[in-house]
Amino acid sequence: MHDRVVIITGARSGIGKAAALRFATEGYTVVMACRNMEVSKKVQDEIIATSKNENVDLMELDVSSFKSIDHFCDKFKKRYEKLDILIHNAAYVEHGAKHRLSIDGIELTFATNVVGPYLMTHLLLNHLKKSDDARIFHAGSNIIKHFFDPKKKIEFETLQGENKDPKFSVYNMYRQSKIAFMMLTFKMADEFKNEGIKVNALQINGAKLSKETLNKFTLRWRIIGRIQSIFLRPTEYMANNYYDICTSDKFKETTGKLFNDKLEMMETATGETLGFIGEIKQVVGTSVYPAYADDKITKEKVWDFCDRWTEKYTS
Structure with a gap:
């Protein structure tokens, strides 16, 4: 696998780090796309030593910044002739934090989790086309289960500019970003089908949170996160799923x-009336996802929003 190249965003901790180690151990050329270079350099050295694979590259990337994405992609394309696997793993998830805008003027959660991956994918598209088995992977979340509630929608009017909602919640914005990211998965799959590029996602139902991630949360959310982590699987479990979806002939x-x-x-929910017990089984189960993710009008709105904001870099 030494001739196959994989990019993993947010590869310095958590599932991203575990995935980078798995791919490196299997002999892939791994590009760790990370924001904090000082911390990530230590992780890079650790992965090289453990995997005994010298082809573990570290490149700076802030997925919330269009300029950073453009710089990363330009540098990558000069360094590598093709791209086989693109894993969008990085996400902004500072529960309890106040409203923040990205440097480009988009709410930070949505910029990092949706618009950034959209731009990065499009800038790397020609390199993906050079692969004989190009795959794009989106790290999803079971937080989209909130959208089994038909009243829940993506609040497009809150995605840009200063916050005017006194009840703003990063948690609320995070779940909106993840359902939008799910919509991008389906839309990209359709858009890139004729190019032979496959686009899939994994609904992550939790993994042990790193101390670094937990320390970003406010105290209340930090306590909740630590309690949840006791019952969650190790990061390697989901990392192995990343690997299988991105490499298996199946x-x-x-x-x-x-x-x-x-x-x-997973399949889309039918929208039928299930009754109280049926609804509980649907929420706690892992066989269906909210039908809202398949809403054509909303999918187009998400795509158009990303396209409009990134036009300067993709045209």
């Missing part, structure tokens, strides 16, 4: 799908 022709942690393809 999924070579699969695109536009959401997988659960057992690597079963």
Whole structure:
């Protein structure tokens, strides 16, 4: 696998770090796309030593910044002839934090989790086309289960400019970003199908949080996170799912799908009236996702929002 190249964003900790180690151990050329270079350099050295693979590259990337993404992609394309696997793992998830804008003027959660990956994918598209088995992977979240509630929608009017909602919540924005990211998965799969590029996602139902991530949370959310981590699987479990979805021959022709942690393809909810018990089973289960993710009008709005904001860099 020494001739196959994989980019993993947010590869310095958590599932991203575990995934980088798995791919490196299997002999892939791994590009760790990370924001904090000082911390990430130590992780890079650790992965090289553990995997005994020298082809672990570290490149600076802030997924919330269009300029940083453009610089990263330009540098990558000069350094590598092709790209085989693009893993969008990085995410902004500072629960309890106040409203913040990205440097480009978009709410930081949505900029990092949705618009940044959209831009990065488009800037690397020609390099992906050079691969004989190009795959794009989106790290999803079971937080999208909130959208089983038909009243929940993406609040497009809150995605840019200063916050005017006194009840603003990063948690609320995070779940909106993840359902939008799910919509991008389906839309990209359709857009890139004729290019032979596969686009899939994994619904992550939790993994042990790193101390670095927990320390970003406010005290209340930090306590909740620590308690939850006691019952969650190690990061290697989800990292192995990353690897299988991105490399297995079983999924070579699969695109536009959401997988659960057992690597079963999930289906859209029917929207039928299920009753109280049925609704509980739907929420706690892992076989279906909210029908809202398939809403054509909203998918187009998400795509158009990303396209409009990144036009300067993609045209």
